[in-house]
Amino acid sequence: MRYRLLLIGWLLTDLAVFIGSYAAAYFLRVGWILSTDFPFEPYITVVAITSPLWLIVLITTRTFALTRSQSSFRNLAYIIYSSLVGTALFALGYYFLFGLFFSRMLLLYALVISTIAIWIWHLLYSKFQRMRLRADPPVFPTVIVGVTRESRELIKKLNKGSNPLKPVAVLDGRGCKDTEIDGVPVRGKLNKLEDVLSEGVTHLIQCSDLEQSLNLLSACRQNKITYMLLPSVLGIVERDEKVESLEGQPVTMVGPKENPLMWFFK
Amino acid sequence: MHAFILAGGFATRLWPLTEKRAKPLLPLAGIPLIEYLVRDIPEDVPVTISTNATFKEAFEDWAEGFGRSNVEILIEDVKSDDQKLGALGATAQWITDAQIDDDVLLLTGDNYCGFSFDAFLKAATPDTTLIAVHDIGDLEKAKAFGTVIVENAQRVSAFEEKPKSPKTTLVNTGCSLLPKSTLPFLVEYAKEHPDNVGGIFEELLHKGKQIECFRFTEPWFDIGSFDAYIEATKELVGGAVITEEGARFERSKHNGSVVIGSQSQVIDSDLTDVVIFENCVIEDCVLSNCVLDKGCKLKGIDLTGKMLREGTILT
Numbered sequence: 135m136r137y138r139l140l141l142i143g144w145l146l147t148d149l150a151v152f153i154g155s156y157a158a159a160y161f162l163r164v165g166w167i168l169s170t171d172f173p174f175e176p177y178i179t180v181v182a183i184t185s186p187l188w189l190i191v192l193i194t195t196r197t198f199a200l201t202r203s204q205s206s207f208r209n210l211a212y213i214i215y216s217s218l219v220g221t222a223l224f225a226l227g228y229y230f231l232f233g234l235f236f237s238r239m240l241l242l243y244a245l246v247i248s249t250i251a252i253w254i255w256h257l258l259y260s261k262f263q264r265m266r267l268r269a270d271p272p273v274f275p276t277v278i279v280g281v282t283r284e285s286r287e288l289i290k291k292l293n294k295g296s297n298p299l300k301p302v303a304v305l306d307g308r309g310c311k312d313t314e315i316d317g318v319p320v321r322g323k324l325n326k327l328e329d330v331l332s333e334g335v336t337h338l339i340q341c342s343d344l345e346q347s348l349n350l351l352s353a354c355r356q357n358k359i360t361y362m363l364l365p366s367v368l369g370i371v372e373r374d375e376k377v378e379s380l381e382g383q384p385v386t387m388v389g390p391k392e393n394p395l396m397w398f399f400k
Numbered sequence: 401m402h403a404f405i406l407a408g409g410f411a412t413r414l415w416p417l418t419e420k421r422a423k424p425l426l427p428l429a430g431i432p433l434i435e436y437l438v439r440d441i442p443e444d445v446p447v448t449i450s451t452n453a454t455f456k457e458a459f460e461d462w463a464e465g466f467g468r469s470n471v472e473i474l475i476e477d478v479k480s481d482d483q484k485l486g487a488l489g490a491t492a493q494w495i496t497d498a499q500i501d502d503d504v505l506l507l508t509g510d511n512y513c514g515f516s517f518d519a520f521l522k523a524a525t526p527d528t529t530l531i532a533v534h535d536i537g538d539l540e541k542a543k544a545f546g547t548v549i550v551e552n553a554q555r556v557s558a559f560e561e562k563p564k565s566p567k568t569t570l571v572n573t574g575c576s577l578l579p580k581s582t583l584p585f586l587v588e589y590a591k592e593h594p595d596n597v598g599g600i601f602e603e604l605l606h607k608g609k610q611i612e613c614f615r616f617t618e619p620w621f622d623i624g625s626f627d628a629y630i631e632a633t634k635e636l637v638g639g640a641v642i643t644e645e646g647a648r649f650e651r652s653k654h655n656g657s658v659v660i661g662s663q664s665q666v667i668d669s670d671l672t673d674v675v676i677f678e679n680c681v682i683e684d685c686v687l688s689n690c691v692l693d694k695g696c697k698l699k700g701i702d703l704t705g706k707m708l709r710e711g712t713i714l715t
Contacts, residue, residue: 307415309412322412325411325412345705349415349707349709352708356711
């Protein structure tokens, strides 16, 4: 419930920021007056009509996904792309409704301001959202399976970045001497899995114990828990692996090192 | 004499088969492991099985179904590994609480012993500790057990629990007869070493008590891991297919040992050394060296060397 409210709040405030950005672009271009040559009311009406369509485009980029880091370049690229589509939709909408185009500079202002405003708002809101989602009791308590160098780093990163997935327990198939890792209790071996999962865990990240993948996945399915797997468990330590599709069959792909532009074609 | 069977472990290495089941209750060729032990203990010897609260009901159900009147289930009131009394600690507590003043046949519940307990007990010398030993023929494997140095064919001269450099491949098999005169030493030793069952034999030797060994060549398995479980199944089942009540094995091929639990169905599949527990449905699968817990449903899957937890669905 807490997550849904936060998400609805995020979507609504995004609409407000989008509309506000276009209003700012108007006043920046026209001046701090309500012009009779280029009236504000039809302008902002079209912006209001366009904004849900723009939001749908933004949603399809998965920018609101739990796993998305708002500060990443990839996310910024998606926001720029959505803003471009938003501007295009606005221009088209205005033309369809009123049969005329207007200042190209205003469109440029709207594009730049909406992009920057949305990105800054996303950075701020995601920080607030992460804080709220991790507040006790956490909304997405996560169990880490496997104590390895990489899982230790992962736990530290999740905690340091206040990721919504809050590690609450660590299990290890072979047992582990540590009693806690970065403040997260090591609960024991996999025989404790049922107990841990019954405590309301929402995510499980497998970091070792490859031979138990099927059983961990099965436990997750039975308990409606999201299962995640570090590629290193499969021996993939390349750091540029991707999940692709071959005729609809998912495959994990690690390409040879080459010109990054070839990524678009291979 | 009184038999005491240690069955309080949580068997983490056999997870997920032991997720909801004590290791001694794992079916081996269709029969719970502990049943092989209990049915071979002379009828007039009372049997106490020590387990923990997690598996209480399962053991009580099994004992009721087994139908031997002098089997008692003793519950160690713990729910996890870190609260355990320790195997020797549990034995000592039972000796103290039940005021045992008799010889004790001490057995570990996760062992399969191919020899007859009658022969073992007949080999005992009065007031002398007797342990059953087996030559596992591999020094590397011996590191995981208590090794036994024997002189004059039968007398134990040294005992080393899980040695780093074993001097022999003769190992203790978790079956021993402790005369009542040794019980005070056991209770005392358990205070400091509640987990070290094998250590009591070192202690007895240290105290000048005589220990003899009973060598056997029949099969013996310490069912501590997936591989050991599969190996024991192969030994007991051979190249056969065991189908329990209501099980179906149709249009399928098999190699090696296959056990199909009650009400399970195997259709259009190829199985090699596979144990399937009850109520599973396997269709169009190729399985090799696998153990499937109850209620698994697999369709169009190839698997090798896997233990699947209860209710796994792969379709």
